[in-house]
Amino acid sequence: MRATDLSELAAFEAVARHRSFRKASEERGVTASAISHAVSNLEARVGIRLLNRTTRSVSLTDAGTMLLAQLSPAFGEIGSALDALNQYRDTPFGKVRINAPSSIAPFVLGPVMAKLIRENPNLQLEIVATDRLEDIVEGGFDAGIRLGESLRDGMTAVRINPRLRFAVVGSPAYFERRPLPQTPADLKNHICIRNVYPSGTPYAWSFDRDTETIDVEPTSPLTLHDHELMIEAALSGIALAYVWENRAEPFLRDGRLVRCLEPWCPPEDWLYLYYPTRKYMSAGLRAVIEAMRV
Known part of the structure; x- marks a missing residue:
């Protein structure tokens, strides 16, 4: 097999695995046009369309699905063989x-x-x-x-x-208007930022103490998934934030944020x-x- 044949097969395998020319190009360290050219050359050489392309998506033809199933184990073996050479490096x-x-x-x-x-x-x-x-x-x-x-x-x-562990934090200005919560149940009287994953799925503020576990699902006018934005919101005094302790630590040290419910926030897994x-x-x-x- 010529080197160009292997390169074209590798380009196809990357596109088929990612369903994306852009992601395949990033993985292989070449331009998307180079990946597209390699796949087109492969299709021309074998005389069969392997990929269906639109401006929005990439999908496999039946022939492409069969080829990917054969190639994936082969490239895995090649990768293992190359990795094995590392034992000879210092x-x-x-x-x-x-x-x-x-x-x-x-x-x-x-x-x-x-x-x-x-x-x-x-x-x-x-x-x-x-x-x-x-x-x-x-x-x-x-x-x-x-x-x-x-x-x-x-x-x-x-x-x-x-x-790591979570921390519930708010600004001194916020706590001038509301008392420090002593238990998770007290959060119902506070404005608490809703935390969501990038997908939009919310996740609860989770608390543990001794044998008691409490999940609080805030109702709030503010919903965020980025912890830096949560910190900024807490600094502004608008609401309490439930963030990673390490993220809040510099602001806790200089007094710009105040922590509460610390006994209820043990280390995470x-x-x-x-x-x-x-x-x-x-x-x-x-x-x-x-x-x-x-």
């Missing part, structure tokens, strides 16, 4: 792509990025921060970060630092770095795991 080499929630990425990855790059000069670290739930395999990531939760089959999870279980692991991913594991 230092990690190549790119490691990590997906992490944007609301916690600075606290999780910030402390380790400089050390990883400094100690591994041949390592390329690419971090994509988003609070949308991503399929790391489909997205072309080597690993992802999540709070402790069930992961699909074929994934390995490693416990990492730090262990552990964070995990998770990745597809493979026979071989790249030296780069191994270096990331060792830098982050508990």
Whole structure:
């Protein structure tokens, strides 16, 4: 097989997996037009349409579905074979792509990025921060970060630092008008920002103390999914915010925010770095795991 044949097949496999020429081009580090040209060449050479394209979407033909099913295991084997070469290198080499929630990425990855790059000069670290739930395999990531939760089959999870917890915060001006809540039940007398995931699905303010668990679902004129905006809203004195403690810490230190209900906010479950279980692991991913594991 010629190198051009393999390159065209790799371009098709990336487009078929992502259902996107743009995402495939980002993964492979070339332009979208180069990916499109490679796929068109492949289709012309085999004489069969593999992809249906519109201005809005990409879908597989029956022939494309069959080809992808055959290619995916083959490319997986090639990747494992290349990863196995890392055992002959003294230092990690190549790119490691990590997906992490944007609301916690600075606290999780910030402390380790400089050390990883400094100690591994041949390592390329690419971090994509988003609070949308991503399929790391489909997205072309080597690993992802999540709070402790069930992961699909074929994934390995490693416990990492730090262990985070939430905080309920408001400005001194806000508490001049309302008393500090002493229990979660007191929040019914307060204006509390509604928290939602990027998908628009709301999530409750969750509290635990001893054996008691209470979930509060705020009713509020303000609904946000970005923790920085929640902090800004709390600083303005308009409402209370339920945010990651690390995000609020600088403002708590200088007195611009006041914390309440701290005994009701224990640490969350552990964070995990998770990745597809493979026979071989790249030296780069191994270096990331060792830098982050508990």
